[in-house]
Amino acid sequence: MYEKDGEKYFVVDSHSHFWDASKENWVEGKEQYAKGWIDCFYGYHQLGPPETHWDWEKYLKVTPEDFERDMFIEGHVDYAIFQSTYLKEWYKDGFNTADQNAALLERWGDKLIVNGRFDPREGDAGLRQLEADVAKYKHKGVKLYTAEWNGDSRGYKLTDPEAYRFLQAAQDLGVKNVHVHKGPTIWPLDKDAFDVADVDHAATDFQGLNFIVEHVGLPRIEDFCFMAVQEPNVYAGLSVVVGGLMHARPKFFAKVMGELLFWVGEDKMLFGGDYNIWTPKWQVEGLVDWQMPDDDQFADYPRLTTASKKKILGLNAAKLYDIPVPAELQLPTEAGESMQPGEELVEGTAGAQA
Amino acid sequence: MITAPEGVSPEIWAALDTVLDPELDEPITGLDFVESCTVSHGPDGDVVSVGLRLPTFFCAPNFSFLMVADAYDAVSAVPGVARAEVTLADHHASEEINGGVAAHAGFVGTFTGEATAELDELRRTFLTKASVAGQDRLARPLVDAGAGPDELASATLGELPESDELTRLRRRRAAIGLPYDDDAPLLVHPDGSRVTSEQVPLHLRRARLQRVGIETNGEYCKSLLALRYAPGAATAP
16 A cells, blocks of 8 residues: 555556576576566666666566565555466576466465466367466466467467467456467567457457456557457556656656557556566656646646546556455446447547547 | 768668668667678679667567668668678577578568568558558647648648658658658548548547557667667676
């Protein structure tokens, strides 16, 4: 919980990691990929305020004590949702597996939700693993990394028939939330790897699932927004948006927030601090202090009120994940309800009066 | 256009300046993707070696390939150049891309089994996005000056003052077969059809969103490149 100027904010970090990118975990012969991957992350890390930067060596792997301090003691986070990213092609024990995450569950089980994963390319065995994982960890969400390499394959699409089998199984097993990360090198290489069209189809066909598009589809935010405005069960995951832009590129942060508030709406935006790309403290505090700049070029963007900040920082995600929120911190939100916020936009009857 | 670095001939630099990052819709010169450019004089003409670099190890291989191939074509076409060598450094697919471009293998030939088509359609998709974003850049000042939906819907390119932005939009449209002469409407849908007065407000919203998307992407890439190649960077390749 974060308190500022007499207002209390319930904070759910909907996108965090606990990774092991240490050199000991690099797969022999694949070191360049393992290093390349964490180096990319380290580049993003340095987009945060300088006083929050860590040494590269420390960045490779943090301890449970670091995690506790950065998230719960200093970071204002009430609940964290862990996303799993396996990347076993490059990291021996996986980059950030559900098992690694679950080790933290033993210590902070009352504040952590561990999301699972699946990979449709693993076929029946993968399906059985998903069933076992959900039975063991009671997953309410999964993180899908459609660009992940697997043998000869450089990725998949949610619309692949095999992916539909897994989505159906997840829905039947009681999984509610599907976090989708779009990334480079998805197969086939001649197509746009960040294309979110497959999320569009899957969201239409699986109404029982919520689809949270992480990093709001950056770098295809326009495709994401045009889709989200038409799909009631598509959400904007703000991970990387806050961490990567709020400090480093404040004007662009304002524009992206303005566009999201207009097209997607404050009930469908979920804060994600992306630990340990960044720590949540400065992001939570910065977002609470933030206001749309008073400049003509931002004049027709919606404003962010204290109520909107409360929803984005925690209440929306709390609703999607059935997280109990103390009565004094609650607010009504339409997250999780079957609404169509963008009907008027789809009809083309709203928008800036030119 | 930024001026050629010392020791690089203006003609070679001008050729590289025509090469766009398709996603960012900006030349690779201004993006600082050209790490080196050297010329050696041979008996048959100049041999030009260009080294390219990108913001991350995992930048998408399709766009990376296009930039290397386009740079190769642009430099090879400069009068007096006998041979061009363009190489991409510090990238997960450097080896395939550099070899493929040098061997004129095309994208499918370079990534056998991983790609089923050449990149023309991909390039077209991003030129279309760029031409939507360009409409915001040109229409925004008119909106600020008080133009209403009727005036905007009927505005033509010929009515606009000449500017780099206008030239840029004409080029993008020409490349994908959309009208770009003086009679062409300023506001068109991605398929080239005219935007009606009623559609103007939402169309402008979409155009601005497209521009914000491309430009934000560009800001990320520039920041990450600068950090990756900063002196003493821990992530130095």
